[in-house]
Amino acid sequence: MNIDGVTTGIVLDHIEAGKSMEIYELLKLDRLDCSVAIIQNADSTKYGKKDIIKIDEDIPLDFAALGYLDNKITVNRVHNHELVEKLHLELPHELVDIIACNNPRCITSVEPSIVQKFKLVNPDTKEYHCIYCDSEYHR
Amino acid sequence: MEKLRNLINITDLSTQEIEELIQVADDIVARPEHYQDICQHKKLATLFFEPSTRTRLSFEAAMLELGGSVLGFSSANSSSAAKGESVSDTIQTVGNYVDIIAMRHPKEGAPVVGASRTSVPIINAGDGGHFHPTQTLTDLLTIHRKKGRFDHLTIGLCGDLKFGRTVHSLIEAMTRYDSVEFVLISPNELQIPNYLKHLMDEAQVKWSETTDLETALPALDILYMTRVQKERFFNEADYIRLKDSYILDLDKLRHAQEELVIMHPLPRVNEIATEVDDDPRACYFFQALCGKHIRMALILFLLGITTGGTQNV
Numbered sequence: 001m002n003i004d005g006v007t008t009g010i011v012l013d014h015i016e017a018g019k020s021m022e023i024y025e026l027l028k029l030d031r032l033d034c035s036v037a038i039i040q041n042a043d044s045t046k047y048g049k050k051d052i053i054k055i056d057e058d059i060p061l062d063f064a065a066l067g068y069l070d071n072k073i074t075v076n077r078v079h080n081h082e083l084v085e086k087l088h089l090e091l092p093h094e095l096v097d098i099i100a101c102n103n104p105r106c107i108t109s110v111e112p113s114i115v116q117k118f119k120l121v122n123p124d125t126k127e128y129h130c131i132y133c134d135s136e137y138h139r
Numbered sequence: 140m141e142k143l144r145n146l147i148n149i150t151d152l153s154t155q156e157i158e159e160l161i162q163v164a165d166d167i168v169a170r171p172e173h174y175q176d177i178c179q180h181k182k183l184a185t186l187f188f189e190p191s192t193r194t195r196l197s198f199e200a201a202m203l204e205l206g207g208s209v210l211g212f213s214s215a216n217s218s219s220a221a222k223g224e225s226v227s228d229t230i231q232t233v234g235n236y237v238d239i240i241a242m243r244h245p246k247e248g249a250p251v252v253g254a255s256r257t258s259v260p261i262i263n264a265g266d267g268g269h270f271h272p273t274q275t276l277t278d279l280l281t282i283h284r285k286k287g288r289f290d291h292l293t294i295g296l297c298g299d300l301k302f303g304r305t306v307h308s309l310i311e312a313m314t315r316y317d318s319v320e321f322v323l324i325s326p327n328e329l330q331i332p333n334y335l336k337h338l339m340d341e342a343q344v345k346w347s348e349t350t351d352l353e354t355a356l357p358a359l360d361i362l363y364m365t366r367v368q369k370e371r372f373f374n375e376a377d378y379i380r381l382k383d384s385y386i387l388d389l390d391k392l393r394h395a396q397e398e399l400v401i402m403h404p405l406p407r408v409n410e411i412a413t414e415v416d417d418d419p420r421a422c423y424f425f426q427a428l429c430g431k432h433i434r435m436a437l438i439l440f441l442l443g444i445t446t447g448g449t450q451n452v
Contacts, residue, residue, distance in 0.1 A: 105267045107246040111225050114252055132248020133269055136334065 178207030
């Protein structure tokens with residue numbers, strides 16, 4: 001299978017196999033005019049299988065959201081066929097409007113205008129707490 | 140203007156600050172005349188989106204005894220919340236009128252939202268089943284006045300430990316002291332949330348769980364009874380099944396220490412028989428008095444009003 005290399009744009013590599021469509025939707029890539037390639041179940045020496053997304057344009061990315069969804073993703077920025085930046089994502093310390101609290105007793109359940117915020121309390125267990133009601137969420 | 144401090148959770152206060160509040164609360168009893176006009180021209184808003192008797196009245200009594208004024212509402216129905224106004228808008232508005240706000244709201248985290256919308260101090264007077272830090276301060280003052288210490292105590296917590304916010308906050312506060320042990324007495328359905336078990340483990344605090352009040356009683360220095368709260372249940376059948384799980388009476392108290400301190404955040408329904416009220420170990424009405432004194436001390440602290448030195452009492 002041949003997919004052209006990116007001239008100027010972004011390659012999201014080492015996406016957990018099967019998660020690329022979730023990332024595609026999160027980043028709203030369907031709204032772009034440029035070419036976007038999704039490669040699923042590519043061979044990976046590190047993980048066995050992986051997904052890859054190639055975007056033929058340098059767009060701003062929400063690294064917090066990406067890091068939360070899959071902190072093993074590598075972000076490669078390419079300019080004129082050359083790799084100019086390689087970023088390894090981390091679990092973000094704070095999530096803003098990425099996930100929503102589902103505690104029916106939380107103030108956010110009755111006032112939708114409140115910004116949804118979560119703080120990372122345990123990186124090892126990937127545990128986040130709602131800053132309002134302290135409900136626990138595990139990635 | 141610099142944002143003054145809020146009290147959302149008891150852990151917003153250091154143990155040293157809590158001890159200072161207790162010292163001021165005791166000084167208020169020793170020298171009431173020194174405090175009677177100290178908050179003149181200051182206003183407290185009590186914004187109670189959920190009914191309350193003790194907490195609201197003790198806040199209002201506290202401010203009045205400090206020489207300040209009070210305004211507010213006692214239910215969501217008598218405020219613009221009934222018209223659909225958000226917590227953010229209500230707090231942002233009221234923050235223009237007063238110097239300090241005490242708010243109670245049935246939804247968890249509402250005071251966090253409120254605190255982000257005003258520069259005046261916000262006191263969380265209870266947010267759903269989440270936190271109730273001024274009740275904890277009340278409890279701490281009661282324990283200090285009755286036991287003279289916070290360490291080396293075995294504390295039994297009995298009743299609704301799942302939704303009982305007073306219990307949650309008390310655990311958070313007491314895990315900071317040495318050699319405190321908790322005995323958690325509840326029906327299986329109303330056991331304490333896991334995050335508090337983790338908190339106690341991390342603090343290396345000894346704790347145990349039981350469903351049996353009578354066998355737990357002899358070891359206790361303090362017994363903290365709670366009401367099974369109807370308003371926390373989505374299903375009335377569950378409430379009816381669990382509401383009478385524990386009833387403390389004189390017969391059960393035969394197993395308890397002479398120096399036991401019986402506490403209850405009030406209101407009680409029938410979890411403590413009225414025959415216990417005259418027992419010298421019953422401290423829950425004294426606890427309500429402590430609530431007024433500690434709220435006076437807290438208002439002064441959050442308004443940044445220095446008391447000009449306290450006397451040793």
